Amino acid sequence: MNKSFLPDVISTSTWIWYPGDYDIWLGNQVQNRRTERGTFLPPFWKMDSHYVLVEFSKKLDLPEEETIHIKVEGRYNVKLDGKLLSGSPEIVVIPEGKHLLNIKVHNQSGVPAIFVYGKTIQSDNSWKVTFEDKEWIDESGKASDTSSGTVYMNAASWNFNAAETLPSEFKLTTQPMSAVSSEKKNNGMLYDFGKETFGFAKFNGLKGKGTLDIYYGESPEEALSIGHCETLDRLPVDYSTAKDYTVAWSKAFRYIYVEKENTLTYDSLSMLYEYLPLDYKGSFRCNDEQINKIWDVAAYTLHLTTREFFIDGIKRDRWMWSGDAYQSFLMNYYLFNDSPSVERTLFSLRGKDPVTSHINTIMDYTFYWFLGIYDYYLFTGNETFIRQNYGRMQSLMNYVLGRRNKDGLLQGLPGDWVFIDWATGLSKKGEVSFEQLLFARSLETMALCASIANDAEGASAYKSLSEDMRKKLFEIYWNEQKQALVHSRVEGKQTENVTRYANMFSIFFDYFNESQKDAVKSSVLLKDNIQKITTPYMRFYELEALCALGEQSYVLNEMKDYWGGMLKLGATSFWEEYNPTKSGAEHYAMYGREFGKSLCHAWGASPLYLLGKYYLGVKPTAPGYAAYLVEPNLGGLQWMQGKVPTPDGNIELYVSKSEVKVRGVAGEGTLRLKSRTLPSGSNVRAIDKGNELYEITLKPGTEYIINYKAE
């Protein structure tokens, strides 16, 4: 990179590309890295590609002549005011006045991307981009175009903010880490890195000729099980002088067991920890040290699984699963609040048209994708992404609408995986209420986003479809006698089966009226003979529903039991599944394999979300925290304090039974408190909402210290 490329002014230029393309390209790389005991194991759904030929354009109005520098990933040409410039210029001088600048790029193996840098001209998402410019030259030499039919998008970017930071060369950050202990075991050495981690094994001072066998384990049992550990490397070595050797592909592990031929020697085994550098913006502390520990381990679990994308677990799939990612998004809003990670994951999960299958082939996962967009908008307020993505939302929803049966309901058709949850004997037959519920919520998302994308006709059509589906949900599945939504309808008849899924979602979706909520709490949620949930995945929603009903004390005990239970077993990250009735290495089995279970699974980290949203009680009530609610609930704790990130900074909160300290951010904050007495403090004006409930308006940037009486 020529130094002259970077003049001495502050740049806001960033590498830009067609929306979704970089995400899809990177997603293909990441998701095709999975191996199972050394064998390549790719996804089983369609993987799309970036557009190989893309045109970027920008309308300019320059007060004076300006020199721009152009850096491109791909082969390219440059047009100024419709005229092709010679060659592929890296420096272009643009005269003052109004101009149109076009850069057209071809790249098959990577994503067409540009970085443009001048005093005022800088590549960013104000640039337009298309995959078909439709500009042509007629037989008279006139530059004609049919581009009136072309759809231009705002370009997309991430954080490649320097010309020499090529998007195609992106790698996660690494950091050297040492093993905390090692011991001879069987025919080799077992290394313990002290906690679940992810990275590249590194042999220091490796020498000799022979094979190095590396067995990775999330448990010592797994690492030592050379016949059944899930990941391994067998490396041929031939070094006549000692060298440091780093294994090419990163793995998840806490333990590494190494066997080697005697002709090989090395000084030590260390690792390069590989991670996405993100700030822990959110925080939580309270008087209960076990809860604090749960929060810490949940945060670490989420960080390990927040990588190029939000993946499911770090050992095994390392894929994006829409249902798993949906939970990561929600936890992310209470920890990193990193929107680009959400956008990357949503774009990559969706892929491109045509839609030939549900996302991940799973019907429910298609709906979680829509729900993720709903939440994204609520938590970030970013309309650009919604508009970039709206076309793909429409075509996916068209796919779903085209699969309705004669009653307008969805049931599993050939090619559909109706997942819901890993639960023994769970029926997927007929029309499952849970799927219709997610469908209704997805249609609401479509109506919302149609408005943002200025599709008034769509907004009204989706609104009417969603209302219709909500009506049907109750007409078809509500059972007055059982006081619950039943699990399914088979051949036109309600089944007798009641499960938790549709019932708990209807609570926090606010689909039930108050009397239905009360009824369902006792007839389903707190009832023992309704099939129990054993995955942290569905525990997420179950506990959310209970919190939404004000059962924070009950949920706190559940958390301590369930997540505390994993901690007692030595967990340093939370698991894919936890069944307290099992013991020892039984805990590690799943999918019919001894060590099939992932011991670091994103969906295990839900206390992050629950503690932020339902204990600290902070949540946006208008897009991007333009309005928000702070409704703390100690749930039996003596005190708690924490931070909740918003696009405009952190909301900071301390809560005891007699005092609340809170500092708001931009936007209209409302603190809602239950109190025996009128809350008071400097600048505090509590409005009595009746029934010992008070509301206090929070102005941006002001700290409020409020005295009240919780009990």
Next chain:
Amino acid sequence: MNKSFLPDVISTSTWIWYPGDYDIWLGNQVQNRRTERGTFLPPFWKMDSHYVLVEFSKKLDLPEEETIHIKVEGRYNVKLDGKLLSGSPEIVVIPEGKHLLNIKVHNQSGVPAIFVYGKTIQSDNSWKVTFEDKEWIDESGKASDTSSGTVYMNAASWNFNAAETLPSEFKLTTQPMSAVSSEKKNNGMLYDFGKETFGFAKFNGLKGKGTLDIYYGESPEEALSIGHCETLDRLPVDYSTAKDYTVAWSKAFRYIYVEKENTLTYDSLSMLYEYLPLDYKGSFRCNDEQINKIWDVAAYTLHLTTREFFIDGIKRDRWMWSGDAYQSFLMNYYLFNDSPSVERTLFSLRGKDPVTSHINTIMDYTFYWFLGIYDYYLFTGNETFIRQNYGRMQSLMNYVLGRRNKDGLLQGLPGDWVFIDWATGLSKKGEVSFEQLLFARSLETMALCASIANDAEGASAYKSLSEDMRKKLFEIYWNEQKQALVHSRVEGKQTENVTRYANMFSIFFDYFNESQKDAVKSSVLLKDNIQKITTPYMRFYELEALCALGEQSYVLNEMKDYWGGMLKLGATSFWEEYNPTKSGAEHYAMYGREFGKSLCHAWGASPLYLLGKYYLGVKPTAPGYAAYLVEPNLGGLQWMQGKVPTPDGNIELYVSKSEVKVRGVAGEGTLRLKSRTLPSGSNVRAIDKGNELYEITLKPGTEYIINYKAE
């Protein structure tokens, strides 16, 4: 490549891939090679990509254990009977009995492709392939799958018939050629290669340090016009010892003009001629040497433009244009009869879903793509390709159907280029009759292919749509007073304008009844005040229409005038456009550029087709020449002889005014002769069809010598 990979038995294995993927990938490469005076000039329409993750499978039933060898382009795994084999095995032993073999491949930069080789197991197009296998493992470890919803296709291939012949490394063949003369001109040397050609300039014994400027020309004027020639290379050289240097990218030229800095020397300039090796199966000879020369130059023109694909012209675009390619297909059936070239071009032109524009952005070009498939089936009888392609035919037709106006007609919408022809002042307003005509024919193609793809419902729907469109064509555009189809309807009213386009196509599409044909011949085709056609592109159809009306003598003179006119100007290949009223270098200008015109354009080669189909008079009447007609017409010649290739070999023919010799091939041949006397000969049974017309059945492989009396 390990020798052991190729056991000593005859292999019918070939590299296979997902249908269309290789064609799209190669098409992207080829079409992004265009430069204009050194500047990259890519297409202006959407370019698609191959599927990056593809699964190949084959059901086996082995009489004995068999060892197979596997070679893959991409990263892969192998499953036998649903069980993943360890690593990426290159050799697999399969026990006797029934088995299912799956190979799954990921490749981003190239096309996922496999070559499998065993005694009986060989990769070919009987293998199934999909881009979403939807096979997954449930929580109990059971291999479940939702692949009931998966569409499996037969794999596609070309001619990569050896393990070491990697599809990704495909290159056209090259052959060294020398310049026929050279002379000092201006500040450099002008080389003449004797005829229009295509290839890589090669400097022999190049030495020194400095810049070599290479200007290519299809004419000496172009090569010498360093400011306006269409293609050039400016090469920095730094060789301290003499080396042979071949320019990296091939160009079209007859002349090369070289200027160099004095510090540079070289011994000579030669070239590597670059071409697709194809047999000239068809032939034509007659008593008129000018016609013979026209045929030869047409054949060479078609060969130069038949490359990785059928491209338009070799100097400039080097793109696939559907309307141009359509004519190449037809000529190809009378020269090379190379089906893979047709398939590659059709697949690449079409690209992938979703359809966002007409093919090449041109409405008529979408229709030529359908017509090309119609002809492909007629000339080759190949149903596999039709089935591989049918889904893409459907979605393209859906795109078209979605663009009809309230009267069910097509007119240019934003983004549509209504081309028809390069013709001064040609109106594209309103609903043009020519487009509706091509639309009707395309719907007929859909009906035909729907039947082949076992889509009975589609077949019936498309049939009814096509009949409706044909009816509308006459209701709306036929003008009883003018005895012709008018050019267009604007705002609901017939225009006064009559053009040749719809009228001439209706003749050889057989849309007119006999009295309409006669009327149109005099009211349009042979009438001087109807706008004349100046492109060889539309001359193709004009002359075809006249031939279909029996005007071979008239057309022969037109050929001699028009194509003979180019020969008289020294053409060694036929041009993009020819206007006899111009003179000198005026002939080379087009698109507002001095040398913009292509002097080797596929659409200039139509005599190949006309002479084969309407003079030798050979054409299939059932798919793949299962039945065919030989209806010779000397059109004023004394004698002619030639060969017409069919899937089963050549039909050979000699015709004078008193004798016909013909040798048929597989299929039911009919010789149809006009004769004053009853045609006779050994084995000849002429059936009198009245009006001096006789028909003689031709049995496969038999030579018939027939005496008759033409005049």
